[in-house]
Amino acid sequence: QRMATVSLTMGGVIKSTSLLPGEPVRQGSVLATLENPDFITLQQTYLDSHAQTEFLEAEYLRQQALSAEQAASQKKLQQSKADYLSMKSRVEAAAAQLKLLGVEPEVLLKEGIQPFLQIKAPINGYVADVKMNVGKYMNVGDALCEIVDKSRTLLRLTTYEKDLADMKVGNPVQFRVNGMGKTVFKATLISIGQKVDEDTRSVEVYARVDTVDNQFRPGMYVTARIMKEQASAEQ
Template identity: 30%
Template sequence: MNRYILKPILIFPLLLLFFSCGNSEGDSGNDQPEEIKKNGGISLSLKQFESSEMELGKMQEMMFPLTVQATGIIDVPPENKAMINSYTSGYVKQAPLLVGDEVKKGQFLLSLENPEYIQMQQDYLDAMEQMKYLRSEYERQKTLMDENITSEKNYLKAESDYKRNLSKYNALKEKLKMLNLNPVAIENGNISSVIRIYAPISGGITKMNINNGMYVSSSTPLMEIIDRDHLHLELDVFEKDIMKLEKDQEIKFMIPEAQSDTLEGLVHLVGTSIDGQKRTVKVHGHFKDEEAKSKLATGMFVQAEIITNESRQKALPENSVVSMEDRNYVLLLEDQSNGEYSFSRREVITGDTFNGFTIIKNGEDFEEDARFLTKGTFPLITE
């Protein structure tokens, strides 16, 4: 009886020892991957490296621009922008153009109609007819005065009547010219109830505030014309950066709402007065590429950088750096042997990015001949 009980008692501790050893080996196998993950270690075979078209590179010293940030708009000079108004009120008779139409200086824009125009022309003709009589009377009285035949009173009255009417005649004549009514044609009997308005500059119509039959006054803005040949940058720069600005400094800018491409310009003028509320100064910039203007429109919002100087910095290609949870990382090559690449994940402090390279502010933490993964970094770090 005791013999049968003894054997199971001896076997049981052996089984415990066996399973205990087995579990210990299994735990050891799981600990190693955890340790690699913790240290950021990543290993790749040569085949994986080449099939993923990965690349290695060293940190470089490069010249990076020192910039001043600015915002602004695309604009034109005042002389290249025209708001069309009428010198008098009237009803719109013709308005054949639309927003976007291009016009030449002197081209017909619209016409207005009003019975008052007829009265103005009639007043002009009356002044012209009176002119003939009053001038004749004035000359007669002057002759009589020279011969002491008439009194000075009669002479002065004739002179006053003539000059007062001459002033009225000339004033009406200028008014008619302002309304684009030809005084010579009116004197020949061609009276019109319609006036025509012509383009004061060449450009494109950007606003149209009228339609046929609409009543407009002299204060009503009828339409707007902008000559886009003189588009420029109108930037606002904060007061603290004014002393860094000079003419002909390079401008890098983009239109965030329209395109992501970076365009180039040059500083043309720097303002000399500060906006009291925003504490900024105006900077006028010209485009380097004249063809780029064809894609732009006045009023577009601009984000810009004005390059004021340069500094030498250590940098890596921007694809080398991966951002995760407000931190930036790179993969440093630790070993390359036996057809295998070993990398470690290292945190870096980054600066500005320019022309595809990012400044590494803590570049001195790495050896001069250190090599980094410059292509294919993102999937390895994020995984």
């Protein structure tokens, strides 16, 4: 939840980007722009279908009024209804595809066709593992970069099955981080794994860090003590 991989639902060529690893970004900010003729075609399909839907809806309402006055055949009314509903479904399908790409159909109606697709940050955080550059073709599903939100940090710890009896959610945790000296940080146990590794007889547990330090980085190694709730004995 606090680490996002930015990937594509439409392939294309990276037109522009200025990202650097470690750079802070805000949710919704533009990370890069993508060039793909299919994106322009999709927008055109939506706009054309939207215009046709308005016309067919008016025609369908006209046929309804004529039918009520018995001035039009049921065949014309049914055909008009079918044409309208078919075009309406095309509009909804195109709108759904645009939303998957992060484009709001209402904005497209106001501002017109956009030449490039904007890739936006899904969360607040720091940029990591940038794999794109200007001119590079990216396929659907390719990861462009990762964004790490350090506002809430978790510890993933390895403990052993012999310690499970004295361990429960809510236990305080004390830990040190490799490369950060003898400073002791505090955390709280929030999850205990339900599967024991057959080879090591170990269990994964997770703890929420109480106070986040700016020097913390995903992947850092820590040494931790899981404490009893009522005592300070090491587990």
